[in-house]
Amino acid sequence: MTDSQQWVAMGYIKGVFGVKGWLKIAADTEYADSLLDYSEWRLSKNGLHRNVILEAGKTANGELQVKLEGIDNRDEAFALRGHTIEIPREAFAPADEDEYYWADLVGMTVTNTEGITLGMVTNLMETGAHDVLVVEGGYGRKLIPFVSQYILTVTADSKTITADWGLDY
Incomplete structure (x- = not known):
């Protein structure tokens, strides 16, 4: 190694x-x-x-x-x-389709549907029901549920996540 x-x-x-x-x-x-x-x-x-x-x-x-x-x-x-x-x-074993290791999500840039960069994933939290992205950036700290309702795309190559998440959420 x-x-x-x-x-x-x-x-x-x-x-x-x-x-x-x-x-x-x-x-x-x-x-x-x-x-x-x-x-x-x-x-x-x-x-x-x-x-x-x-x-x-x-x-x-x-x-x-x-x-x-x-x-x-x-x-x-x-x-x-x-x-x-x-x-x-x-x-690590390969992740299944539409599944991600937390280690791969940390450091990704999160933008919303308006193209505004919300920040970078600094951590994840396990809530029992689903995981939550902890996003830190110029608009403060955002906690975004990691579910398909809010997470539209995860692009490993460009290390980006597109979320349906407003600045005032």
């Missing part, structure tokens, strides 16, 4: 489990065990990065627990607390 690829934060190490180097993970994925689909992770903290290999993983009581190669005791595991877990974007 090279440094030129896009790394996507997928969670963080929140603590240790047991004495043999197992870690407790807070996953920022739809399903916590989705992280187990990726054998190589990059851990990041304070601008420093370290590539690691996933040795084993499981969910217990709704919590993701993993064992990384070379992390064999509680002290080594404890030193990794707070590290962000990143996965290379190229390792």
Whole structure:
């Protein structure tokens, strides 16, 4: 894996489990065990990065627990607390038609049907019913439901989203 690829934060190490180097993970994925689909992770903290290999993983009581190669005791595991877990974007499975990874939507420019640029997608929120785009720009912060009623087009090539959304919404 090279440094030129896009790394996507997928969670963080929140603590240790047991004495043999197992870690407790807070996953920022739809399903916590989705992280187990990726054998190589990059851990990041304070601008420093370290590539690691996933040795084993499981969910217990709704919590993701993993064992990384070379992390064999509680002290080594404890030193990794707070590290962000990143996965290379190229390792993601292709999205289904009309489905998008959040990582791909962040950074896209949002314009409305009048051609006015509302801003850039800075984040997404999960509300239960549907996801919501958080758009920041010259007209302030807009929260736009990511549903076909409001999102007319998503163009990956030009990194643009057209929304049926007024300035006063």
